[in-house]
Amino acid sequence: MKAQFEKISAPIHSSFKAFVYEGARFSAPWHFHPEFELAYIEKGEGIRYVANSVQKFNAGDLVLLGSNLPHCWKNSLDVTSGVKSLVFQWDEHVLGENWINKSEFAPIKTLLAQSTRGLKFSDEIGLKYADVLKDIIKKPAFEKLIGFIQLLNKLALIDDCELLSSEHFSSSLNIKANARIDKIYNHIHSNFNKKIMLHEVASLVSMGDEAFCRFFKKTLNKSLFTFINEYRINVATKQLIETNKQVSQIAYECGFESLPYFYKQFQKFMSCSPLQFRKKYLNQISN
The missing domain is CATH 2.60.120.280 (Regulatory protein AraC)
Structure with missing residues (x-):
């Protein structure tokens, strides 16, 4: 829709x-x-x-x-x-x-x-x-x-x-742009645990790679892969809280192909390591 x-x-x-x-x-x-x-x-x-x-x-x-x-x-x-x-x-x-x-x-x-x-x-x-x-x-x-x-x-x-949104966020609020973003959201939502290629996302909205990158950056003020990583890290935090899975298992299940890269992205978005995040949450609920 x-x-x-x-x-x-x-x-x-x-x-x-x-x-x-x-x-x-x-x-x-x-x-x-x-x-x-x-x-x-x-x-x-x-x-x-x-x-x-x-x-x-x-x-x-x-x-x-x-x-x-x-x-x-x-x-x-x-x-x-x-x-x-x-x-x-x-x-x-x-x-x-x-x-x-x-x-x-x-x-x-x-x-x-x-x-x-x-x-x-x-x-x-x-x-x-x-x-x-x-x-x-x-x-x-x-x-x-x-x-x-x-x-x-x-x-x-x-x-x-x-x-929630950045101070300088701006969006061209038109039906065509919103329809494109919705397709992208749905695709990432359904495929975040797999490798997502730029050209496949661009083709969803009938755009070339370069034009798509400009469109996405202008609309959401961040790159596609920053957005994907942000999505994956949010899913990972849920897994860290609700399961006893190893960090490496969570990383790969959330679509990260490299454990060091997962740690780097987690630190970027959460300002702590995955284990620190899990320990902090467990300490909070035990108090």
């Missing part, structure tokens, strides 16, 4: 859209929409893409996305238990013209300005507000809106969050 501009319509008698998504997998392609979005993952795990950010996600993931920021979630291929998320989408005039410029909403204004790069709240924050999010969805229209604005204000006062 081709990625495209998504038209979001709020339900009758409501100023914004709040709903529960539940299914076998996250099926939405890489897409964008002018509405802001707050998404909480109640069930599921895999890789989250926000602009040029590639990160592992799991239950408890809480992310705020700015207007027209490309994004999608992709399940882990070995997860068959289904997914569930709570989603809130609203436009800039949810409380009328210029509401955000009133002094009472100054913290929310700052929060939404930061969301242009995507904001990831800590898992602890996500779990803390999970019940609040569920409760808001169930409320009548007026209470739902008030409850949601109150929640935004609370999130605006939290420092425990990270910006």
Whole structure:
């Protein structure tokens, strides 16, 4: 399915859209929409893409996305238990013209300005507000809106969050570019554990190698192979946490042909070695 501009319509008698998504997998392609979005993952795990950010996600993931920021979630291929998320989408005039410029909403204004790069709240924050999010969805229209604005204000006062995409990220937000990126994401998602050649990815979107490299770099502000390595390292961290496999086995299963190269890339993206990462995680859960 081709990625495209998504038209979001709020339900009758409501100023914004709040709903529960539940299914076998996250099926939405890489897409964008002018509405802001707050998404909480109640069930599921895999890789989250926000602009040029590639990160592992799991239950408890809480992310705020700015207007027209490309994004999608992709399940882990070995997860068959289904997914569930709570989603809130609203436009800039949810409380009328210029509401955000009133002094009472100054913290929310700052929060939404930061969301242009995507904001990831800590898992602890996500779990803390999970019940609040569920409760808001169930409320009548007026209470739902008030409850949601109150929640935004609370999130605006939290420092425990990270910006996702790079400061200088820019994307030509058109249907053709998004369709190409979605094909690339799906190919890497399905073949990360194999050798991926530049020409095979370029041919997926009917481009020559040089033109493809320029397109990918311009769109995601990183090279194809940096992106692939980033994806593979995120999969590797999941394996380090959830299995007792040897580091070498994980490296090869994630598509790395050389163990030294795997160590080099892991250090680059995680700022520690694979064994240090595993030890740090085990120490955290034992405390």
